[in-house]
Amino acid sequence: MDFSLWTCAARGHETYAPTEPELAARLHVATPAGESWRCLRCGDFVPGEPRRTGPADDAPEVPRGRLLRDRVIMRLLAAERVIRGIVFILLGAGALKLRSAQGDWKQNWDKDLPLIRQLADQLGWNPDHSKIIHTIDKAFTLSPNVLTWIAVGLFAYAAIELIEAVGLWLVKRWGEYFAVIATSIFLPLEIYELTEKVTVLRVGALLVNLVAVIWLLWSKRLFGINGGAAKYHEEHHSESLMTVERSAVAAQSEQQTERITRRAR
Template identity: 50%
Template sequence: MKLDWDRRTCARRGHTTYAPDEPELRERLHARTALGDVWRCLRCGDFALGEPRGSGPAEDAPAVPRGKALRDLFILRLLAVERGLRGVFIVLAAWAVWQFSNSQDAVHRLFDENLTVFRPVANHFHYDVDHSPIVDTIRRTFDYRHSTLLIVAGALLVYALVEIVEAVGLWLARRWAEYLTVVATAAFLPLEIYELTEKVSWLKAATLVVNILAVLWIALSKRLFGLRGGRAAFEAERHSASLLEVEKAADAWIPTADPAAAAAAATAAAD
């Protein structure tokens, strides 16, 4: 079953109705029924009881996303949520590095004390703690200089800021955010590929696939970097849709001379 993005959105946000100043268009979008005046929704095309949400010249009608545009907005907002969550986790990682840099010696002593306690248990299960890759990695962090750890924390904060800015821009469907997302994501793809060559994991592979698909989808669907006609084609498509929004909604409806049918349609829309 095909998802009706228009009616799904109207069910959540309500209908978007508009009364154009042009008499012919106004008559085609408006009807009177036994229940009251009804106006045709610019998004889903259904009738809605009550006064229109806006009025004015047809060219000033709101540019209401419909169909494919709504689906694209939904995908962008999914990416925005993912970027936002990633940004929050990176901020937490930066805070942890900064805290560690300020108490490095104390953490080192605590680690050695707990490792001594844990060693007999590990030996019982034939696990060599002293030559464990995890333990070796942790010990190497204790050799890092305080200034180095501060640089790492600062770099993480910058990375987190980029992710959060991406998230806000994508949620608002800003074109600059789409460019930023493509450039920033593509810049880290070589590093992700290198990490896979070092050690393969399902998480790393899935992250790489998602990032590649995100780059391709945003670049192609939003016509970035001159693809599919570039910005001119994108703006022309958006501008055309905005100017024809009222006309399309009007053309989709043929007025009926049967008041009972109009009242039934209005009742169904109200339900």
């Protein structure tokens, strides 16, 4: 998949007309249909007026190629973190709701449980062996203080997930570090849960988090891995089309200077 063209199709081309004549000449072409300017994202020439204009130093840093692909992956991870955060917020709200009306919920549960058993018998399912049923029964025996602390823990975990989501969505360096540290802290707990019982959901969650941590560490060069921060910033700067064209202009000027010097000799 060409993420550059895909993004341009969704957002439109990012054309820019620099005020420097030599640089503008490399990003501009005249056609029978009129002038065209090169998109800083996909590199195609787009007919019409440029979207922006100004000095080359003020040109927007437009991610392209692998950097754009990485941004898409990070935002998918951010969306997954948002879903997790919402789930834990709902669980925390449920714990507080149970705390405030524990007796009423217990009475309603005792009334509905016989109906659940009748339906379970028809489906060939034994509720007495259900972990969900046992968890609900145990929840009614918890004290209000315990339910409060459970809600606090669930809200805290949701906050961590949402902070991760913001950092990853905005493609911030601190977000990458935060995501790796926060995710790694909970990996031992997820592995311990698998020792109790292996389920598709638990295995899937563990694999997603493991792959996310390894991918962030390597591709984002965190903690000095794979070249570290210096290589990270160099890569981001060199991937910019404007930077590439400015380097080409500089190289062309050097070649012309060398030719003039040789002729003078």
